[in-house]
Amino acid sequence: MNLQPAALARCLPFAVFMALLGLRGALPESLQGLDPRWIYGLGVIAVGGLLLHYRREYGELSRQNLPDARELLWSVAVGLAVFGLWIVLDAPWMQLGTPTASFVPVDANGGLIWPLVALRLIGAALLVPVMEELFWRSFLMRWIAQPQFQTVAPAQVGLKALVLSTFIFMLAHTLWLAAIVAGLAYALLYMRTGKLWTAVIAHAVTNGALGLWVIRTGNWQFW
Numbered sequence: 001m002n003l004q005p006a007a008l009a010r011c012l013p014f015a016v017f018m019a020l021l022g023l024r025g026a027l028p029e030s031l032q033g034l035d036p037r038w039i040y041g042l043g044v045i046a047v048g049g050l051l052l053h054y055r056r057e058y059g060e061l062s063r064q065n066l067p068d069a070r071e072l073l074w075s076v077a078v079g080l081a082v083f084g085l086w087i088v089l090d091a092p093w094m095q096l097g098t099p100t101a102s103f104v105p106v107d108a109n110g111g112l113i114w115p116l117v118a119l120r121l122i123g124a125a126l127l128v129p130v131m132e133e134l135f136w137r138s139f140l141m142r143w144i145a146q147p148q149f150q151t152v153a154p155a156q157v158g159l160k161a162l163v164l165s166t167f168i169f170m171l172a173h174t175l176w177l178a179a180i181v182a183g184l185a186y187a188l189l190y191m192r193t194g195k196l197w198t199a200v201i202a203h204a205v206t207n208g209a210l211g212l213w214v215i216r217t218g219n220w221q222f223w
Contacts (some may be wrong), residue, residue, distance in 0.1 A: 078202040099221070144160065
């Protein structure tokens with residue numbers, strides 16, 4: 001299938017990130033001195049480079065589409081609410097298997113490896129929200145509604161596309177119930193405001209708050 005440039009720009013960064021995630025999960029903890037955790041840094045560089053390369057394709061992220069003060073407050077509030085729910089919706093029946101690429105940035109003595117921590121925070125709070133919202137909401141949700149997805153206004157996506165895209169989003173996460181809550185929250189923000197930035201900001205707030213909480217508490221299973 002030949003993807004149109006706008007679709008490729010939204011799919012390729014996500015595909016590269018997922019491929020490197022799978023690679024990191026498949027490698028043993030130590031491979032001839034290679035620490036698989038540093039592959040995350042490769043993902044940050046690769047995805048960041050692709051987002052920069054395709055930046056002209058992301059019209060929804062142009063300056064005129066920035067949220068106003070009210071929309072910004074809603075985005076932050078939704079992001080914090082999703083974070084609060086994410087860390088409690090973790091009962092065994094709320095999980096799909098176990099993480100295949102856990103990320104524990106500590107050394108043999110239990111001390112934090114700060115370069116790894118910084119890479120993870122940068123990736124999770126800055127790059128991943130942009131990459132994922134471009135793929136899940138800007139592309140996939142609208143593409144389900146209409147293959148010529150750029151013609152679909154967020155408010156006109158429809159229930160079928162909202163439900164299906166959220167279901168697929170859920171399958172990409174271990175905490176399936178938390179992922180449903182997050183996927184619906186970000187999608188509804190986007191649909192209601194018509195601005196992808198609201199979903200990106202909410203997603204960034206969730207991931208940033210989660211990262212800081214994980215570092216403080218040592219609940220590495222959430223990373």
